[in-house]
Amino acid sequence: MGSTWIVIVNYRTAELTIDSLRSLSTQVADLGGGRVVVVDNDSGDGSRDKLFSAIERNGWSGWASVMPLDRNGGFAYGNNAGIRTALASADHVDYVMLLNPDTIVRKGAIKALVGFMDGHSRAGIAGSLLENADGGFECSAHRIHSPLSELDAGARLGLLSRLLHRYVVWASPGTEAHQCDWVSGASLIMRREVIEQMGPMDDGYFLYFEEADFCWRAKQAGWEVWYVPQSQVMHLEGAATGIRTATKRRASYWYDSRRRFFVKHYGVAGLVLADTLWAVGRATYLLRCLLHLGVRAHDPKWFMFDLLWGDLRAILTGRVWSIPRAGQQP
Known part of the structure; x- marks a missing residue:
């Protein structure tokens, strides 16, 4: 070996x-x-x-x-x-x-x-099946983030997820080894x-x-990315970062990283599109909650404000222009 x-x-x-x-x-x-x-x-x-x-x-x-x-x-x-x-x-x-x-x-x-x-x-990267502390399994094989995946994430609507199934980031992990985006x-x-x-x-x-980012760049360079469920690892997700604590305000570095990913791979216009589609999806979700047609999820505190205002502020101050595009040296 x-x-x-x-x-x-x-x-x-x-x-x-x-x-x-x-x-x-x-x-x-x-x-x-x-x-x-x-x-x-x-x-x-x-x-x-x-x-x-x-x-x-x-x-x-x-x-x-x-x-x-x-x-x-x-x-x-x-x-x-x-x-x-x-x-x-x-x-x-x-x-x-x-x-x-x-x-x-x-x-x-x-x-x-x-x-x-x-x-x-040709397998350049492979990942394990992740078990959570409750004995269930986490999604560990993903599709790449895109503006359409942000629409799905914002809307939280099963029908839309089925229509956009090729763009849904968090798919069921499955029990067989298969290729994925990351x-x-x-x-x-x-x-x-x-x-x-x-x-x-x-x-x-x-x-x-x-x-x-790394997996997607490897795929674009011709390597394969695989999910291998025969390798099983228990992951106490959030134990090291606290990211799963919904009542907390999410750390700014999460928003910075999301912004960097979208600008790097889709440009500033792609970030604006992703945010716009996410906001449209979130507006429909909030409307459904208001009409009692959906269950209100527990987002991190100030999530919508931090995401949208953070990106707008980065654009207005010019910080997004310093983010290198994919293929450029960071």
């Missing part, structure tokens, strides 16, 4: 990361001589010492190490640091796997992903040649949308 390095980016989630390392400890042989590197994004809360101590105490130092960074540059930034370390290794590395700190890797998950990549030479970065493996051809992840994304 191909040699695989795993990169875990930690930011103030030391206990979760240690649990993830513990789940990997029985699957070290499946790395084919590779290693696990935990990149600490300048947590400043004692995470680094806790991680060093856990690795020494549990006898994991033969296959795991900690890489402290001097600033928190975000998810892509931390992963890029780990990826560079992997590719600079004296030992040959076939694959690099990205793994969230809030994951528990089920038995055989690494072997299934690496085996799939070994057997599919897979969740919570558990994602990439071929070395893809990284060498594409360059690093775009660390202009602080958090969110970076894996969608």
